[in-house]
Amino acid sequence: MDFLTELRGRVDAVTSFARLDAEAASALRDDDVVGVLQAAAELVRAGQTLQALVAGVAAARSRREDGHDGLAQSRGHRNTVEMVQELSGGSKADAARQVRLGQVLLEGLPGPAAPDAEAEVPVATWHEPLDRALLDGTITAPQSDAILRGLGVPPEDGAEVWRVACEQLLREVPHRTVEELRLAAQCVRDELDPEGAEERFLARFERRAFRMWTDADGVPRASLVCDDEGGAFLRAVIDAAMRPRRGGPRFVDSAERERAAALVDDPRSNDQLAYDVMMDVLRAGAVADAEKVFGTRQPGVRxxxxxxxxxxxxxxxxxxxxxxxxxxxxxxxGVREVTVDSCGNPLDVGREQRQFTPKQRIALAVRDGGCMWPGCATVASYCEAHHIDEWGAHGGRTDVGRGVLLCRFHHMNLHHRRHRITRTGAGAFMLHPPDGPPVELRSNSPRRRMWNPPPRAA
Structure with a gap:
């Protein structure tokens, strides 16, 4: 990849707009706003890749054994991360990511050849598909780092399987956020290496901690480090109490609707409400009346x-x-079984009522993983079930095969802006915008790849 040519092309794309300053930007047409955003993002992407690669070179020249003669140390920095952070003006986490990615990229590149020596052959690495995609500009540095960190280092003799996993996860990049990519990569890693999954789970469990102290102003403060299950349960507790504030489903009974309205009108901030909920839970303890604390939805982790x-x-x-x-x-x-077909589609349950049943909602959550709208990361419990066939006009069936999960915003947006969702048989759900080509809707389930997984590590 010729970085200078790439950067010049990206700069030319941005400068193709006649004039850009604060005043001119505010007068841009809608299409130009989107165009500038896209061109600027591609420019940043190319710059991030170059920055990461050079950060890796700096790390290679700032080894611990080099002492004060290392590149970073000779300029007054303890390590490369500190130097990159100062030069970039970013966070320590961003600088660490750049160094980490650069070191990974350099693994697959030939080192400097000695005089009169044959050119060194690049080393084939398991993450080569990610490296190639990053250098080609197909993915961003944060996306590559999310997959790398999620997958982790493969076990012995597992390099080829990890390479296949990289290739499959690359196909998910256009459809997932960085956070979703990391989680998907973690799920792949745990499935391919189940023994290591337990070890990693226990390692995170050992890091659990709770600490209280009083700051200089006499204010009691606390810090909490959660294990996997504890964090999920704590999130469920807060979500159950805060759901109306955060755009939870609006199809509820009258009593719950009144409680939701009261919570929306409550003058307390979200942080204050969350604190009061946690204090209520702690005070109530083992004899808590779930309905008094949480309303009709008791928290739990499914x-x-x-x-x-x-x-x-x-x-x-x-x-x-x-x-x-x-x-x-x-x-x-206990357990609740959901039967699906060979493509992961839950079986139909018929047109018995207008709203989807709790069991059907579970089935939709298993299949969809959350809001199916492109680019939306809303989790399943914050979604509403949408009938793709209108109940009254088209005789729509309340079948999971004819319904999809959508968050409240996108559910309303679909109806108000005249989008349609169609499906032929057990095929993909297709979103039809009013003024554009159809878009395939893809499941956000971290297990969607299980219908065509790579082989497990030996």
Missing amino acids: VVVMKDAPVGHTEDGGHPLPAPAIEQAICTT
């Missing part, structure tokens, strides 16, 4: 496990869980 799969994941968020954690959850709460 786990999705495919039959015979070695790992599972939480329904909301898709956080992976190893087999022992799943067995523990089953002992506590």
Whole structure:
């Protein structure tokens, strides 16, 4: 990749707009706003890739054994991350990511050849598909880093399987956020290496901690580090209490609607409400009346496990869980079976009522993983079930095969802006905008790749 040629092309795309300053930007037409955003994003993407590669070179010249003669140390920095952070003006996390990505990119590139020596052959690495996509500009530095960190280092003799996983995850890049890519990569890693999944789960469990202290102003403060299950449950507690504030489903009974209205009108901030909820839970303890604290929806963590799969994941968020954690959850709460066909589509349950049943909602959550609108990351419990066939006009069936999960915003947007969703048989759901070509809707489930997974590590 010729970085200078790439950067010049991206700069030319931005400068193709006649005049850009604060005043001119505010007068841009809608299409030009989108065009400038896209051109600027591509310019930043090319710059990030170049920055990461050079940061890797700087790290190679700033090794610990080089002492004060290292590149970063000779300029007064303890390490490369500190130097990159100062030069870029970004966060320490951003600088660490650039250095980490640069080191990974350099693994697959030939080193400098000695005089009169044959050119060094590049080393074939398991992450070569990611490196190539990053250098080609197909993915961004944060996207590549999310997949790399999610997959982790493959076990012995697992490089080829990890390479296949990289190729499959690359196909998910246009359809997932950076956070979703990391979670999807973690799920892939845990499925391919179930024994390591338990070790990683226990390692995170060992990091759990709660600490209280009093600051200089005499204000009591606390810090909480959660394990996987504890974090999911804590999030469920807060979500159950804050749902109306955060755009939860609006199809509720009259009593719950009144509680929701009261919460929306409450003068407390979201942070204050969350604090008061946690204090209520702590005060109530083991004898808490769930309805008084949470209304009609008691919090809990629902786990999705495919039959015979070695790992599972939480329904909301898709956080992976190893087999022992799943067995523990089953002992506590039991199971509810959802039958799906060979393509992952839950079976129909018929036109019995206008609204989808709780069991159907579970089936939709298993299949869709959350809001199906392109680019939306809203989790399943914050979504509403949309009938793709209108109930009254088209005799729409309340079948999971004819329904999709949409968050409240996109559900309303679909109806108000005259979008349509269609489906032929058991094929893909297609979104038809009023003024554009149809778009395939893709599941956000972290397990969607299980219908065509790579082989597990030996």
